Every structure is written in C-alpha cells, then in structure tokens.
Amino acid sequence: MASLKELRARIGSIKSTRKITSAMKMVAAAKLRRAQASAEAARPYAAAMRRMLGELAAATKGEEGAPRLLAGTGQDKVHLLVPITSDRGLCGGFNSNVNRLTLQTIKKLQAEGKTVKLLPVGRRALSFFNREHANLIVDQVIGFSGKEVPFSVASDLGNKVNALLEAGDIDVCTLVFNKFQNAMTQVPACQQLVPMVVDDVVATASAASAPAEDAAQYEFEPDEATLLAMLLPRNLQVQIYASLLETAAGENGARMTAMDNATRNAGRTIDSLSKVYNRTRQTNITNELIEIISGAQAV
Amino acid sequence: MPIQIEIISPEKVLVSREVDMVVMPGAEGDIAAMPERAPMMLLLRGGIVSLYDNDAVTDRYFVGGGFADMTATRCTILADKAEPVSEISIDNATAALEALTEAWDKADKTDISRLDVLQDKILSVRAEIEAGSSAS
Numbered sequence: 001m002a003s004l005k006e007l008r009a010r011i012g013s014i015k016s017t018r019k020i021t022s023a024m025k026m027v028a029a030a031k032l033r034r035a036q037a038s039a040e041a042a043r044p045y046a047a048a049m050r051r052m053l054g055e056l057a058a059a060t061k062g063e064e065g066a067p068r069l070l071a072g073t074g075q076d077k078v079h080l081l082v083p084i085t086s087d088r089g090l091c092g093g094f095n096s097n098v099n100r101l102t103l104q105t106i107k108k109l110q111a112e113g114k115t116v117k118l119l120p121v122g123r124r125a126l127s128f129f130n131r132e133h134a135n136l137i138v139d140q141v142i143g144f145s146g147k148e149v150p151f152s153v154a155s156d157l158g159n160k161v162n163a164l165l166e167a168g169d170i171d172v173c174t175l176v177f178n179k180f181q182n183a184m185t186q187v188p189a190c191q192q193l194v195p196m197v198v199d200d201v202v203a204t205a206s207a208a209s210a211p212a213e214d215a216a217q218y219e220f221e222p223d224e225a226t227l228l229a230m231l232l233p234r235n236l237q238v239q240i241y242a243s244l245l246e247t248a249a250g251e252n253g254a255r256m257t258a259m260d261n262a263t264r265n266a267g268r269t270i271d272s273l274s275k276v277y278n279r280t281r282q283t284n285i286t287n288e289l290i291e292i293i294s295g296a297q298a299v
Numbered sequence: 300m301p302i303q304i305e306i307i308s309p310e311k312v313l314v315s316r317e318v319d320m321v322v323m324p325g326a327e328g329d330i331a332a333m334p335e336r337a338p339m340m341l342l343l344r345g346g347i348v349s350l351y352d353n354d355a356v357t358d359r360y361f362v363g364g365g366f367a368d369m370t371a372t373r374c375t376i377l378a379d380k381a382e383p384v385s386e387i388s389i390d391n392a393t394a395a396l397e398a399l400t401e402a403w404d405k406a407d408k409t410d411i412s413r414l415d416v417l418q419d420k421i422l423s424v425r426a427e428i429e430a431g432s433s434a435s
Binding site: 038041042044045048049051052055056151154217218219220221222226227230231234237238241 | 305307308309310311312325326327330337338339340341342366368375377379
C-alpha cells in the first residue's frame, strides 16, 4: 500500500495533467473553428476551378496529346503515395489511421508488382515511414500544421508532384488523408490525383452548364490546350490544398475529442485515488487509536 | 444591366458584387468584361483588375496571374494571388523581386520553359510594385 505522501503527490500530478489536457482541448476547439472557416472559404475557388476544368475538358475532348496530369503516362507501374498527417501528436488515432491505411496500400500495390514511392507530408508520417519504408521516400514536406495553412505549401507540393510526373518518375499519384466529416469523426481515405478522375467532373459540369448557361460556344484565349496546361497544375494544387485544410480541421477535431477523453479519465483517476487516499488515512488513524487504547489497557 | 463579378483567390472570395464593367489583364492584352459578352475563358497575367461603375473606377485589385471565366451575366476571376491595390506591401514585393532576379541570374539560360515561368513571375511582381507605388 502506497504511503499517504506518495498518494498526495500522485493526485497532485494528475490534477496538473488534467489542467493541461483541458487547456489543450479549449485551444483545439478554437483552432478547429478557425480551420473550418478557412476550409469553408477555400471552397468557392475549388468549385469555380472544377467548372472551368469541366468546360475545358469537354472542349478538348478527343484531341490527341492530352497533358499528363489529365491522362497520366498511359502506364500503371510506379505509384506515388502522399500520406498527409499533422506535425504533432496527441490527437488520438488521427495520424496512425492515415499511416496504417498507407501501409496497407503499399502492401497491396507491392503485392501486385507495382513500384511504390512515398512523399510524406507532416512530421508524423515522415517519422513513421522513416522507420518502415525509408528507402521509398522521395521527398517530404513538414512544418506547417497547427498554423493557418498557406496556399504556398499546397502549390509547392503540387509542383513537386508535377515535376516527378513530367520527368516520368511516377505514373499514378494518390493522396491518403483524413476526410473531415465532423469534429468527432475523420475517415482516412485515398484520393487519386493523377491521372485525373475526369468523368464525374465533366458529368457535373455539363449537367450544370447545359441548361443554365446559354449554349453559346466558349471562346478561349490563348487556345484550349495552353489554358488546360495552365489550369491542370493549378487544379492539382487546389485539390492538395483542400486536403491540407481538411487535415488541419481534422487534426484539431481529433485533438479536441482525445483531450476531452483524457480530461475525463484524469477526473476519474483522481476520484479513485482520492478514495484510496481517504481510506488509507482512516486506517492509519484507526491503527494509531488501537495502539493507544491497547497501551492504556496494558497499564 | 450590371454583371456579377467575383474575384476568388485560393484562400477566399475577395469580391462578389455587381458592377458595370471589369477591365482585367489578359495574358495577350487587357480585356474588358461587359454585360452580354460572348462567353470566354482567359489566361491572366499579373496586373490590375479595375471595377467600373458609371464609367468611373470604383475599386482596383492586384491579381498575380490566374484565369477568368466570362459569360453574358457574370465574370469569375480565379486569381493565384489577389489583394486590393491599397493593401499592397511594396517592401514584400521588392523582396520577392530581388529573390526572383537572383533566381533568374542563376537559372540555366538554355532551359526555356523554366525561364518563361520565371519571367512571368518577375513581370507580375513588377506590376505589383508599380500598382502599389501608384496607389500610395
């Protein structure tokens, strides 16, 4: 049985842990609200981009020599996986879910005889894959999460992917990240970036534009191919940006939930420790009394 | 009849309102969007987008390249980077220009496609500095 002094120290330390976790929860809640707002604000750009891309893809459909970002390299040999995690832990299973899904995907692809390359984003993914698959890592991006995500991070990342693709180093590029559903739930998912999954984009664009807009033919300046070549890398960046924002929001949501649980657990531990503490104290008093009484009787 | 103008940067929507005319810097020359214009998609260079109400400029925004999508009733500008001219920081822009000039000096002069990209960036930053200094 632990002594009273030890118990007091333990209760004290758990109390200060509870203070820290509840403060972290508050901070995460505030950051979550901000991250959600910026994810919200980024949506119109992505929507407008999709609309333009749909128009352009429809206009250039069937032409030879489509850009690689749209059509891929025509092969399916080298896969680039981009797991996106946060830089810091203490957010429940948020990061390990992404890492685990990536690991499964790597195994699956390797079993099919494909080459896999990795471009981890965020410190958690980087350190995880440095242990597991250090030889597959081609590049890395870290040190932005926790703050507002600047668009430049996404554009740098997009440029890296694009450069790899143009050099013929990769054939397919897939993002692995946590899709933000609400503050409590984030679902890890894969999203293929290259070649672009164009069908639904074109379908939604033509469905939206056909009845609403007048049927007049679009003019393009400069020509369609040039515009498409400029627009596609942008679209890549925008998609990456969207997933970064979702990760930022999800990280804070997950941390909020995790810290809420931790705070509650700490409370529970304090309760049970206090119970033990009080019982021990009472036992000590009783013991002392028995000693005194039996001493008095002996006289 | 006014047209609906939207200037959108990746981070947020800067402007969404109705104006009489918008003049924007197309990659091959300035272009005005007016009501009843034939639909058009346009590549933008770095420069100033001016919003006109009743033949007078009411607002000016700097865009650092991007795309524009015009139809008869609306005009959507997707800017890589956008800010009101009054908020341009000349110091930041000058620093960016110096960095770019350095990159230009170091760049491999035979790699035309990379030089083109750099040149576009330099021109865009120069336009930003010019716009900023004319505003203040």
